[in-house]
Amino acid sequence: MDQVEITFLLNGVTQRRMVQPNRVLIDLLRGEFGLLGTKLGCDQAVCGACTVLADGDPVAACATFAFEIDGREVRTIEGLSEDKLHPVQQAFVDNAAFQCGYCTPGMILLAAALLDREPDPDEATIRNWLSANICRCTGYKMIVEAVQQAAAAGRGRGRAK
Amino acid sequence: MNEQTKLRTIGANLPRKDAQEKVTGAAIFTDDISLPGMLQAKVLRSPHAHARVLRVDASKAQALPGVVAVATRDDFDGMSPFYGYLIKDQAVLATDRVRYIGDMVAAVAAENDATAYQALDLIEVEYEPLPSLPEIATALADDAPELFDGDKPFGVANPYGTGASGYVYPRKNVCYQFDYETGNADAFARCDHVFEDTFTFSRLQHMHLEPFVSVARWTIDELEIWSASQSPFVVRKELARVFAHPENKIRIHVPYIGGGYGAKNACKTEPLAALLARKARRPVRLRFTAEECFLTNTQHASIHRLKTGVMQDGQLIARKSEIFLNSGAYADASPLVAEKAGYRINGSYRWQHIDTKCYCVLTTTAPAGAFRGFGGTQAAWASESQIDMIAHRLGIDPYDIRMKNLLNLNEPYVPAESGIDSDLREGLSLVADRLGYRNRRRRRGRGMGLSVVVKDGGGANKPAHAFVKATTTGGVIVGSGTTEIGQGSTTALTSIAAEVLNCERDRVSLTPVDTHASPYDQGTFASSGVAIMGKAIEIAANKVKREVLAFAAEDLDCDPGDLVLQDWTIRRGNEVHPLAPMIMKHFGGPGFEFVALGYYKLPADHDAPLETKIPYWENGWGGAEVEVDEETGQIRVLQLIISSDFGRAINEGACRGQDEGGAMMGLGQALFETMVYDGDTLLTPSPLHYRVPLASDLPDRFQSILQEQGRGPGPFGTKGGGESGILTVASAIANAVEDAVGVRITDLPITPEKVLAALDRQKADGEA
């Protein structure tokens, strides 16, 4: 099987790799780059625990081939913040918007993607957007409140990417 | 609510202790454990619901390049291959029979997943299909085949006290029976009315996002395992017996667990992973797919036949219950669930006579086991539904009938049992008010329903050990076997130590859970973390504190009673004496650690029905308002108000999260979430097919009320609360539907079609 060359930005750093065409993105991130924050949940692209951002869009890393990110910018949970927490991360901390933590990286990235598109979403929009990912622990309301706090904190500031 | 003295850490509502790790993706779970040379394992599962296994030949699989080990029933030399809670009926791999579609038959360990799957295709198995037992009724039919014929698996009933009894394999296809009786059956004769109703409860799957997973390796002498296990010490004991290998040479590590809700108790992946690792002589990772998780452990579906005798004024007198739990193909935790499903069917009320029989019926479906609520969710569905039905039949408001019959504060749940430690009426009033229940405007199509559920909490006869160490410079390390499954134990347990030692919570760390190094714990279940393990930690921390004060008193030549410990300094009046220099003066430069072990268990009480008085009562209140579309039968939940009494909240966010998370699970079960078996086939085999609540399912108004009635036996008046959230929701919604449109749904989920069919019948009856 011929390998394919991919060049992409990973958490702000350019990477170039040769990959098997059938290599899946989550395997590349966890196996090749040691970025364990992206969690494998259902492996059916239903739960969204493996959500990462590709050009700012939330995608299931378990259902994306590595070749699909060629030329794109990928951000994992590890790349969301540098010295201090991203507003969404901080809001999750402040609102205890997590419990077991397994859905949390994916959920945070999903929320960050929403706020990048819509800095001031109403509650219905937040609920609709968040329903892309499953959380079995929290019952969602505290996550919604965290997103609302992050939106309020981000108002007036530039994109935190 | 009691006046509570302000504490430093308890109730300070700091961010959760595991927050930074979890929001940055740094938290390590079992999936993140990778060992050099680690192999991937896959399992061959039975395609038949019931069959004899005539032949298993894995030789072709073994020969496939990239396959390092295969395991079948031929590998059990020197092993006792059966495990289980009270009944050891489940084999590491099928021996002579398979008993449900999904039963494990053989396994391979290979260099990668793809090779492992190819290898599975090469394993030859010859089956002789047998009649299946897809449902409770089939299993109990006179002509039903025995799922376990001949010599029964080894099993022991639990010992019980007043009124309770348990039996192993009392009749065909029933692996356990729990009975409870108090009072006298002639109480029914006194009643003005006797109502008989049957309720059916559905089956949920835990669907924790992290699957069952373990990594096993054998070194020269020792079996070492990393596992997402809620009860590593129990698993260790089982593995010791299964492999005839001493417990001191079995070591189990438990990282963060990605959700459990009860599923991850006792042996799941560990025995098979250990077997493969031993054969492969390399580490083996056994990770179940989501689909395999559905085939491993589920909630119990059940049938409840309640015969309830009451007086005209609504006073509850007598209840006779027959409960059938669908235990699936193997017992797993069913005997324990039967105890609780049986014990909790009385609900929150006072009775003169109770007669309960609860049967664990074996069927050829996925094994049912521990699931949040543990028989109490089932009991609440039946009991809190029937209370409303009785109220309507008698022309009494459902709120009033509850107020009339609720157990009083400190009133024993049943004779010889501990007293209820929450004011149940206070809680009901709180929820009713928040809902707007009393004096509401009544109109057809919109209704409200209430529910109050009492659940024994903290386990029965459950011991807890913990240690606390304090270093030279005041770092505190707590050792405990409680696992963090998301419930917030990391936060709660470190907070307790910090409070006792009067230091910042940031100065307190937990040791990782490691059966070699952690003190013994039976497992993270029964909402026992705060009330039982927390006590052990409080005791240990207090011992450390006493030792430190005694040490300082000797140094300062005074009485320990004159001294106060604060932030690792000793205060004597206005004097401040830092401890570190004192310690180094005494022990030298390298310093010292103060260490103490704490042990806590409530005494056994052979009078009490469950052999010990229940430590505390985990009580939940719920209220729902719904709007019913009478043309489609669709229910819209306008409000869902739930409340629990946490005694005293260590961390509000953690308490609230547990309650709301449980409530949304209850909402899903009430309206749509269910495992659907069509005969032997699971039609909802994985997340792709199995609908769970999403953010879009949140009710318009969803609120949890955190009560702190202050009466918990845990440190500082705390109690547990991980399970009460789920208990009230289904019945509250069913009650609201009856209030809205006068139809009663007695099985779950409450689908639009069921409601519409009931409305059609109502219309037909009206026109008749």
Next chain:
Amino acid sequence: MQGSYGNIAAFRLHRPTSAAEACSLVGELGDRVALMAGGVDLLQDLKAGLPIEHLIYLKAIKQLRRIEACDDSVRLGACATHHDIETDAVVAEYLPSVAGIWGDVANARVRIAGTIGGNILAGNARYDGLPPLIALDATAIFETVAGTRRTRVDEVLGDRNAILSAIEVPKRYGRYFAFDRSLKPAVSVAVSIAADRGKVEHVRAGIGCAHASPVGGRLPIDPGTSLETLAKSSVELAAAFAQSLPEPIEDLTASSAYRRRMIALQLARQLRALCEA
């Protein structure tokens, strides 16, 4: 069997830059070929062990992703994602009701990854792509080596070597269109009305979840009927249409009778709502 991502067959990747190139490839590469757009359904099949040797990746072909206005219709490239459709200016201008509804299909991640072509070719009765497109009287356009072929959007094209290149949606239905998914997975009902100055020309419905694959078609009304009259006769019209459909499926989600009843009910309700808007 669910499988896992580690079980995906090794394949040779082909990334054609035009639909025509993709067509030739399909013809050349034999049987063990998969076409991939968003991969939403394909990845499931591959994880379960679908034995392919070649993968032809279509989603990057600009021509297949384009959304453009034609004289009487809007042409949606087969590889346009749901998100593309939801946010596209052409869709917003000519099919305003469609844009709004497309923002609600599936979930945020699937709207980004999934394509309209992949959605309808998946053949899943519960998916949200076909019922609206049936109601909108959409046409499917296929490229083959022999040229272009057009079919009704709910017709299955038997040609393995044809590549779905676009879906054409007539503009005339774009204003009055509604899609009720509140009773999924029992039924989903899409309705559209083509009306000119208050006079109805066509009424169409698309029904999902209730049959092996979505069904639908035209409701029998006299051209020139007023919206008011249509609203008044919505119950009878909807009932008759529901009766005319094949027997809905009976499964553990819902009975056939319930499905048929709800089709009639939701159809009537939506007709009234559209007429009164």
